[in-house]
Amino acid sequence: MFKHILVAVDFSPAWPLLKQRLESLSAWGAEQMTLIYVLSSRYPATPEETHRPYYEAKLAELISDLSSLGVNVDSRVLSGEPGAVLTETAQTLKADLLLMGCRGHNRLHEFFLGSTALDAARLTKCPLWLEPVAEDQISTDFDLLMLATDGSSLVAGAETLTGRLAPRFQRCMAVTAACASEGCEREIADAQSHLDKLAGCIEGLETKILNGDPRRVIVSEAKHEGADLIVIGKRGRNPIQEFVLGSSAEAISREAHCAVLIVPNTLG
CATH class of the missing domain: 3.40.50.620 (HUPs)
Structure with missing residues (x-):
């Protein structure tokens, strides 16, 4: 590890x-x-x-x-x-x-x-x-691991590492944010297909599609579920593009109540 x-x-x-x-x-x-x-x-x-x-x-x-x-x-x-x-x-x-x-x-x-x-x-x-490192936020438990994914190749490193970490936790969940409005059926189907594929690779993986802005709904779901660690991918192919200001990764890191693990897409 x-x-x-x-x-x-x-x-x-x-x-x-x-x-x-x-x-x-x-x-x-x-x-x-x-x-x-x-x-x-x-x-x-x-x-x-x-x-x-x-x-x-x-x-x-x-x-x-x-x-x-x-x-x-x-x-x-x-x-x-x-x-x-x-x-x-x-x-x-x-x-x-x-x-x-x-x-x-x-x-x-x-x-x-x-x-x-x-x-x-x-x-x-x-x-x-x-x-x-705030007293009211620290948790050294390994109960729930939450992966935030958009299904792209740029978060493959985060998905791979989640598979390695999953046996260390009591529960493991993968979430993706998608539009749940009328006319978004294809987006939802694609998201569910990817989550199902992950579930086939990670034993016991729970999956959930969230409706709304990922910067908001992922943090909210992590708090609701009591996640101990959120795993997110670092997008971008060079230092200028990577982790751009305003990205979901930055927003989640700022607002999360728990530890956040940022994983480069180059992770083997």
Whole structure:
């Protein structure tokens, strides 16, 4: 599954919640975790390079926190644009997963998702796990996995990974948003045909066609069903097209009450 997990660290009070997620993911066969702190070049208040030993020492403390997991843990302090540095490092280290915390529904949440997390989502070549770090949102349960698909080839990576993850959850559901109005019969039939095909590949898969804007109805259905993880595909064939602003993927990442796993369409 995720043998090498790269973790974005910002030394916020969210660390205990991210640690909980790492503890649960370690049971999936993780062998290596790499903690990364980026001295951002984006903001005037960026810590100076002379502060690097301080952050290295802080990371060493976090490594100690993870000693009971039985996996190899290392760390790095890097410099540059955080989103780009994190995704480049994940690719260089051949990480299977990039884990980042995202804030709750407030100005900081908008700021964070408008910068580092969305930059990472646009650029990542490996699955990106966005973990809500608000106390009222965190859940380390693996009860319901929800795949949001539009049936296109660009979400094939998300569908493939869902099949691999499904045995880890009590339930697995695939949803697609389609027009349910009169005259949309063909669209509905095509959507159902694709969902039926997925159900034939993933044992026990539940399927559902939702009526309305996917940016709204998928988040609403996930909350109604109590999903613990939403899996979505990252569309686009190049860094300019990928994860464009206003896309369903971005909206779901912003509004979801639970963790969101963004999967590139290049996943094998």
